[in-house]
Amino acid sequence: MFGFFKKDHVYPIGVDMGEDDIRLVQLANGQESVSLIAGRSETRPSDIEAGSAAWQRWAVEILRQVMANSGFQGKQVIAAIPANQVFIDHVKMPKITDVKLEDAIFSKIKHQLPFKPERNDTLIKCIPTDQDNALVMVAERKIIDRHLAIYEKVGIAIQSLGVWPVALTNCYTKFFGRRETDLKAIVMLLDIEPTCTNLVICRHKNLLFACSIPIGAKQLDDEKVVTQLVFELTTCRRHLISTYRNACIERLIFLSGQAVDVNICTTIAKQLEIQAQMGDCLAAVEVIDPHHTGIDRRNGDANVNWAIAFGLGLS
Numbered sequence: 001m002f003g004f005f006k007k008d009h010v011y012p013i014g015v016d017m018g019e020d021d022i023r024l025v026q027l028a029n030g031q032e033s034v035s036l037i038a039g040r041s042e043t044r045p046s047d048i049e050a051g052s053a054a055w056q057r058w059a060v061e062i063l064r065q066v067m068a069n070s071g072f073q074g075k076q077v078i079a080a081i082p083a084n085q086v087f088i089d090h091v092k093m094p095k096i097t098d099v100k101l102e103d104a105i106f107s108k109i110k111h112q113l114p115f116k117p118e119r120n121d122t123l124i125k126c127i128p129t130d131q132d133n134a135l136v137m138v139a140e141r142k143i144i145d146r147h148l149a150i151y152e153k154v155g156i157a158i159q160s161l162g163v164w165p166v167a168l169t170n171c172y173t174k175f176f177g178r179r180e181t182d183l184k185a186i187v188m189l190l191d192i193e194p195t196c197t198n199l200v201i202c203r204h205k206n207l208l209f210a211c212s213i214p215i216g217a218k219q220l221d222d223e224k225v226v227t228q229l230v231f232e233l234t235t236c237r238r239h240l241i242s243t244y245r246n247a248c249i250e251r252l253i254f255l256s257g258q259a260v261d262v263n264i265c266t267t268i269a270k271q272l273e274i275q276a277q278m279g280d281c282l283a284a285v286e287v288i289d290p291h292h293t294g295i296d297r298r299n300g301d302a303n304v305n306w307a308i309a310f311g312l313g314l315s
Contacts, residue, residue: 012159014313015079019050023309026072035286038071039295041304063154070294078312080162083198083212087138129208165210167311168200175284185250191307192256194218209240220264230271252276259305281310
């Protein structure tokens with residue numbers, strides 16, 4: 001019944017493992033559309049403390065169950081460190097000669113890091129953007145090792161560690177930025193999670209700006225909090241304009257889909273005064289058999305924010 005997947009390109013499993021939720025997705029890219037092979041979302045029990053040893057045991061058990069029973073093909077995964085555990089900065093590319101790029105950047109940003117700035121204890125990823133600028137992402141090695149230990153215990157093969165800004169950009173370019181006019185348009189992507197809002201500004205595949213704001217959907221029933229979020233987003237837009245000459249955001253895309261009240265999204269878009277659209281990545285793929293794939297929109301799975309997991313799987 002599902003033999004058609006053999007002719008399609010099957011992507012690795014995208015794993016979005018945060019402290020509160022674990023979301024896994026695997027896609028297949030056919031000639032005409034992207035199909036969903038399998039997906040699963042699990043929420044951390046309230047009696048387990050996020051990041052604790054009990055949380056790690058829970059994550060291991062959930063991943064074992066999912067890999068054994070949820071229809072995923074293979075054990076190759078692309079995962080990412082949660083947004084709240086990644087420090088992001090925007091810097092001018094250093095002019096270096098005999099110093100490694102990462103070391104030069106570390107020297108520029110170490111006084112800003114929210115953890116002890118030891119070079120050997122940090123992992124740095126640098127993505128060149130435009131006009132000699134770079135997007136820098138830094139994570140503590142102990143956090144990375146904690147996540148890798150979980151995958152090792154499950155017997156999962158990590159194909160690569162992705163980063164959430166690239167995942168969101170992948171999601172946009174694959175599903176919502178396919179017109180010729182989108183290739184040069186600068187867009188703002190918003191991924192509103194329960195406890196934070198992840199922002200990416202990009203020109204198609206080219207990242208320009210990213211940050212994670214500690215205001216999430218659980219707080220947005222308060223008008224004052226919505227106003228505060230809009231203020232933070234406006235500050236980010238000003239930073240973009242000051243960093244890149246002639247930069248102008250043309251469109252706002254909410255990648256959270258149905259996981260966030262559309263009225264809240266409408267309010268944010270009106271206050272920002274940017275043309276906006278809803279970007280529901282689950283609606284953008286072909287779900288042939290909800291029972292087999294493990295995701296059924298009728299059972300509330302449409303209300304799960306799948307954007308980062310989809311984007312990781314597409315990496």
